[in-house]
Amino acid sequence: MQISPSILSADFANLEAELRAIGNADWAHVDVMDAHFVPNLTLGLPVVESLVAVSPIPIDCHLMIEDPDRWAPPYAAAGAQSVTFHVEAAADPRRLARDIRAAGARATMALKPGTPWAPYEELLPELDMVLVMTVEPGFGGQSFMADQMPKVAAVRESVRRHGGQVWVQVDGGVSARTIEQCAQAGADVFVAGSAVYGAEDAAAAVDELRALATAHAH
Numbered sequence: 672m673q674i675s676p677s678i679l680s681a682d683f684a685n686l687e688a689e690l691r692a693i694g695n696a697d698w699a700h701v702d703v704m705d706a707h708f709v710p711n712l713t714l715g716l717p718v719v720e721s722l723v724a725v726s727p728i729p730i731d732c733h734l735m736i737e738d739p740d741r742w743a744p745p746y747a748a749a750g751a752q753s754v755t756f757h758v759e760a761a762a763d764p765r766r767l768a769r770d771i772r773a774a775g776a777r778a779t780m781a782l783k784p785g786t787p788w789a790p791y792e793e794l795l796p797e798l799d800m801v802l803v804m805t806v807e808p809g810f811g812g813q814s815f816m817a818d819q820m821p822k823v824a825a826v827r828e829s830v831r832r833h834g835g836q837v838w839v840q841v842d843g844g845v846s847a848r849t850i851e852q853c854a855q856a857g858a859d860v861f862v863a864g865s866a867v868y869g870a871e872d873a874a875a876a877v878d879e880l881r882a883l884a885t886a887h888a889h
């Protein structure tokens with residue numbers, strides 16, 4: 672059970688300190704938004720390079736961008752240890768996952784809430800993680816979509832049948848109130864932005880979330 676706090680809810684003027692504040696987490700989740708694939712704009716490759724250089728924990732880079740076929744592998748080459756692309760934006764997801772792995776990162780494919788899993792199940796051998804979005808991507812602090820839990824369970828079932836080591840990640844509205852149902856459905860990597868950086872003690876929030884997830888493992 673791994674926790675990946677999203678720095679989208681952190682203080683962007685103090686990112687090095689904000690990364691140190693979650694040094695007990697498994698990953699630091701970095702949301703890259705391009706104002707095209709999603710309506711919001713955050714940060715890009717130069718900032719990710721700087722974060723990689725100072726982060727005490729590996730970077731989990733979630734790319735909400737158009738043309739990931741072209742732009743995602745450079746994030747892997749820059750040292751992000753996990754690189755996530757959205758299948759809705761990818762022209763050739765199989766080749767893209769291979770390119771990300773070849774550039775040295777774990778390859779993750781993300782699904783928006785309206786995107787079904789079944790058409791992409793055959794891509795599983797190319798992937799290290801599948802991200803099931805539990806909000807519409809674009810903003811932190813939105814309400815958790817419990818109707819995505821059957822998709823989490825379907826991905827977990829595919830992984831079980833396939834017999835690989837693929838992780839199942841959830842992102843959006845994950846908190847102490849909602850993490851248990853995610854774990855029960857089969858998620859094992861949990862992104863949390865506002866629930867961690869909105870807490871008085873970010874590190875304590877990470878430990879609490881991990882304990883709740885572990886207690887409710889499917």
Ligand code: DX5
Pocket residue numbers: 677679680700702733806807808809810811812813842843844845862863864865866
């Ligand atoms: C949303 C981002 C999330 C976001 C999660 O598009 O992908 O990573 O930061 O924030 P919370 O946990 O506040 O929903």
Ligand code: ZN
Pocket residue numbers: 677700701702733842862
């Ligand atoms: Zn994210």
